[in-house]
Amino acid sequence: xxxxxxxxxxxxxxxxxxxxxxxxxxxxxxxxxxxxxxxxxxxxxxxxxxxxxxxxxxxxxxxxxxxxxxxxxxxxxxxxxxxxxxxxxxxxxxxxxxxxxxxxxxxxxxxxxxxxxxxxxxxxxxxxxxxxxxxxxxxxxxxxxxxxxxxxxxxxxxxxxxxxxxxxxxxxxxxxxxxxxxxxxxxxxxxxxxxxxxxxxxxxxxxxxxxxxxxxxxxxxxxxxxxxxxxxxxxxxxxxxxxxxxxxxxxxxxxxx
Amino acid sequence: xxxxxxxxxxxxxxxxxxxxxxxxxxxxxxxxxxxxxxxxxxxxxxxxxxxxxxxxxxxxxxxxxxxxxxxxxxxxxxxxxxxxxxxxxxxxxxxxxxxxxxxxxxxxxxxxxxxxxxxxxxxxxxxxxxxxxxxxxxxxxxxxxxxxxxxxxxxxxxxxxxxxxxxxxxxxxxxxxxxxxxxxxxxxxxxxxxxxxxxxxxxxxxxxxxxxxxxxxxxxxxxxxxxxxxxxxxxxxxxxxxxxxxxxxxxxxxxxxxxxxxxxxxxxxxxxxxxxxxxxxxxxxxxxxxxxxxxxxxxxxxxxxxxxxxxxxxxxxxxxxxxxxxxxxxxxxxxxxxxxxxxxxxxxxxxxxxxxxxxxxxxxxxxxxxxxxxxxxxxxxxxxxxxxxxxxxxxxxxxxxxxxxxxxxxxxxxxxxxxxxxxxxxxx
Amino acid sequence: xxxxxxxxxxxxxxxxxxxxxxxxxxxxxxxxxxxxxxxxxxxxxxxxxxxxxxxxxxxxxxxxxxxxxxxxxxxxxxxxxxxxxxxxxxxxxxxxxxxxxxxxxxxxxxxxxxxxxxxxxxxxxxxxxxxxxxxxxxxxxxxxxxxxxxxxxxxxxxxxxxxxxxxxxxxxxxxxxxxxxxxxxxxxxxxxxxxxxxxxxxxxxxxxxxxxxxxxxxxxxxxxxxxxxxxxxxxxxxxxxxxxxxxxxxxxxxxxxxxxxxxxxxxxxxxxxxxxxxxxxxxxxxxxxxxxxxxxxxxxxxxxxxxxx
Numbered sequence: 001x002x003x004x005x006x007x008x009x010x011x012x013x014x015x016x017x018x019x020x021x022x023x024x025x026x027x028x029x030x031x032x033x034x035x036x037x038x039x040x041x042x043x044x045x046x047x048x049x050x051x052x053x054x055x056x057x058x059x060x061x062x063x064x065x066x067x068x069x070x071x072x073x074x075x076x077x078x079x080x081x082x083x084x085x086x087x088x089x090x091x092x093x094x095x096x097x098x099x100x101x102x103x104x105x106x107x108x109x110x111x112x113x114x115x116x117x118x119x120x121x122x123x124x125x126x127x128x129x130x131x132x133x134x135x136x137x138x139x140x141x142x143x144x145x146x147x148x149x150x151x152x153x154x155x156x157x158x159x160x161x162x163x164x165x166x167x168x169x170x171x172x173x174x175x176x177x178x179x180x181x182x183x184x185x186x187x188x189x190x191x192x193x194x195x196x197x198x199x200x201x202x203x204x205x206x207x208x209x210x211x212x213x214x215x216x217x218x219x220x221x222x223x224x225x226x227x228x229x230x231x232x233x234x235x236x237x238x239x240x241x242x243x244x245x246x247x248x249x250x251x252x253x254x255x256x257x
Numbered sequence: 258x259x260x261x262x263x264x265x266x267x268x269x270x271x272x273x274x275x276x277x278x279x280x281x282x283x284x285x286x287x288x289x290x291x292x293x294x295x296x297x298x299x300x301x302x303x304x305x306x307x308x309x310x311x312x313x314x315x316x317x318x319x320x321x322x323x324x325x326x327x328x329x330x331x332x333x334x335x336x337x338x339x340x341x342x343x344x345x346x347x348x349x350x351x352x353x354x355x356x357x358x359x360x361x362x363x364x365x366x367x368x369x370x371x372x373x374x375x376x377x378x379x380x381x382x383x384x385x386x387x388x389x390x391x392x393x394x395x396x397x398x399x400x401x402x403x404x405x406x407x408x409x410x411x412x413x414x415x416x417x418x419x420x421x422x423x424x425x426x427x428x429x430x431x432x433x434x435x436x437x438x439x440x441x442x443x444x445x446x447x448x449x450x451x452x453x454x455x456x457x458x459x460x461x462x463x464x465x466x467x468x469x470x471x472x473x474x475x476x477x478x479x480x481x482x483x484x485x486x487x488x489x490x491x492x493x494x495x496x497x498x499x500x501x502x503x504x505x506x507x508x509x510x511x512x513x514x515x516x517x518x519x520x521x522x523x524x525x526x527x528x529x530x531x532x533x534x535x536x537x538x539x540x541x542x543x544x545x546x547x548x549x550x551x552x553x554x555x556x557x558x559x560x561x562x563x564x565x566x567x568x569x570x571x572x573x574x575x576x577x578x579x580x581x582x583x584x585x586x587x588x589x590x591x592x593x594x595x596x597x598x599x600x601x602x603x604x605x606x607x608x609x610x611x612x613x614x615x616x617x618x619x620x621x622x623x624x625x626x627x628x629x630x631x632x633x634x635x636x637x638x639x640x641x642x643x644x645x646x647x648x649x650x651x652x653x654x655x656x657x658x659x660x661x662x663x664x665x666x667x668x669x670x671x672x673x674x675x676x677x678x679x680x681x682x683x684x685x
Numbered sequence: 686x687x688x689x690x691x692x693x694x695x696x697x698x699x700x701x702x703x704x705x706x707x708x709x710x711x712x713x714x715x716x717x718x719x720x721x722x723x724x725x726x727x728x729x730x731x732x733x734x735x736x737x738x739x740x741x742x743x744x745x746x747x748x749x750x751x752x753x754x755x756x757x758x759x760x761x762x763x764x765x766x767x768x769x770x771x772x773x774x775x776x777x778x779x780x781x782x783x784x785x786x787x788x789x790x791x792x793x794x795x796x797x798x799x800x801x802x803x804x805x806x807x808x809x810x811x812x813x814x815x816x817x818x819x820x821x822x823x824x825x826x827x828x829x830x831x832x833x834x835x836x837x838x839x840x841x842x843x844x845x846x847x848x849x850x851x852x853x854x855x856x857x858x859x860x861x862x863x864x865x866x867x868x869x870x871x872x873x874x875x876x877x878x879x880x881x882x883x884x885x886x887x888x889x890x891x892x893x894x895x896x897x898x899x900x901x902x903x904x905x906x907x908x909x910x911x912x913x914x915x916x917x918x919x920x921x922x923x924x925x926x927x928x929x930x931x932x933x934x935x936x937x938x939x940x941x942x943x944x945x946x947x948x949x950x951x952x953x954x955x956x957x958x959x960x961x962x963x964x965x966x967x968x969x970x971x972x973x974x975x976x977x978x979x980x981x982x983x984x985x986x987x988x989x990x991x992x993x994x
Binding site: 050051052071072073076077081082084088089090091092093097100101102103104105107109111113114115116117121125128164165168 | 542545546549550551552553554556557559560561563564565566567568569570571572573578624672
């Protein structure tokens, strides 16, 4: 059974067709890429699958379960985590609190625990903290644990965001342009981090990217989205040599390799 | 280059010296000093006041004298120095080694025990201090209640970052519910007839009444919480404001609760120990909540709701809990308030109350227990100190708040976590 | 309810709603430019009314003393113009002191500042005038016309027409003048305004000035229709007009006008059908329900937290 199966998903904003007849299958452990020019609807695809928007038509099955109409936090609890292009870190929370917060679904101490210092609460908070530290360590940012996101270097903030997503123990992780705004060295480091995480956690990854280099390094399969429609799908070499892709994507924009 | 700073007396240097001079005193030492000071005042305060040319003990550290009787200012300052500042500092400083010793042995016990000992001393200070005048008693009770009220509003406006204007409404619900409970059941009253139960067990029944008050107001909070799923910011602010107006005019139209004239005859159950215990309990529980990961979800919703949802946070549940929890304590505060004043009417809970509690929250600081305590205490004290100016105080307090907003837009002490262990730990 | 009775109330509601609409415009304009509500606006309306009161009293005294003898209609026109001028200065002052230093800061701080400025204005008037109500001098002899059983006074006609004229003038200004275009541009995007050679500060000050002038006009007309005024009228009217601005959809000028009239209608009809003590309860409940089901107001752009991705 596929981990994620999206069938003819369509979404309209007002009269505008943002995504049309979109199909996607991701198997456990796979890394799939999604490329396309700006405004092609890549992030909208993410938002539709993760429940932020509700598609106008189509089916989305995650782990065999229909997830259309579920709240984003429910979908996330099922094991579908994500990062954001603009990171969306919480401005007034420390790095450690960020990662602890992502363990929200694992809390079971209830209101009694939240209001009173029950032993169960102490135990669980302790567990969560250890788990959070482990995740921060994995991404090499545990030394920032008590800092606020505004005080972090850009690359570290990106890693914190990944640590936050990874701590939910996702079966599938959506990464929205994880290397945006990075220097080539930072980009290579990020590729290694993603690869490393993939080896350790065995999660499947669905990746939006602007830079072909990242996609060719990491992905087994790539989709190209233009104006809300997939115009090509295949392995990275096929995509790079596909005339449609070159025309629609490479032709009009200079791609940073 | 010649450095002139080294020779001149540096104000910062002096301040630093004072800070270092007192750095080794644990909180226990300060409490002991304050206890000594209030005992001293009780024993010789009146004679000291007479000796300094004051008619009686200055009830509020001379604040009330400054504007009313400027001629007495030197006397009042002398009194405050001799009776308040000096005993506190001397006892705390001289006894510092002893208090550190005590503090260390206390610290080895569970933190609850340590906290209770400190609180017991704090209560003793309050008790003796208020013994001197009835004014002090009522003022202290109202101040404690406003701490609870401010902190409960901070849960929504600070920790969750909504701009809620519904607190006077919640407080009104609590005040009326508690009054209904006590007046209806325990008092021979014109509206409700004879008492159904004897009132000998205020200690048991009053907390029950307060819980009832909190629950009624938490139930009312659902009316705001549910629209908050879809609405944020200005619209929620206006919905919550409409809620306050609705509650107020609803109560005005309920003849059996006295209509616009209000409800009186509440038993005198908001005693100092009662108010103290309830407020301490409230602050403790609120602090527990906002420091738990479940409570931190409020911050996540405030800073980025979409990220919160993507990280498995149940935002709806979070909002419902936040509103109901906050309203519960506002209701409890309302119930206590009604039994201090022993009279409630709907017009108490209007825009004025809203401005007052918002001022306390934003003056003290968002997202901070310390901030709420500082805000509630300083606005209360300022209100009392400026009382002789009559309505002009409503120019000075707002001006002050505007200055705070311009220079510290999030309040004096914002985003500072209340750490009990750090507060109570021995220093040296 | 028969038709005459109904029409009578429609006429009353039109007058009553005019005040709300004019005040709501001030809230709405400031909102569309600065994305914040000027919570002091209700009290600016109150101060405007008192300025009008002071001017009228002064002109009447001058006339009575024979120093400058002016006919009543001229006094009225002068009062309206001068009061609008003075009140717009007050509005600009409020913007300069209370809002400009906070631009870019947390929005809640600006809301608090606005509330506090409102309290200061109210206290100042209270301090100068005392808490007792004052009687707004009547300048126009009330004439009642009977149109098919419906009593219409000349004052009512004037109020409704002046209000609508002001609204149309504002609309024309915003749509066609250079300044109006800059305002609209700023409502759309801060960054473009400097490109047009106009500073954001100028536009913000102007918006406050216009809103305050409209509030002053509303205040004077209110004084003519209901001559007893007191310093708490700012709160009473301000909050309802604020609700009208929200109900109309934030930043929507047309919406603010229509919602202002709507609230006037709701209040007048509730007061005729139910005991008057229920007026606020029912009016606010209706508003509450509308906002819960249409959180972006009646004419505002639909928005949701979700869409701000």
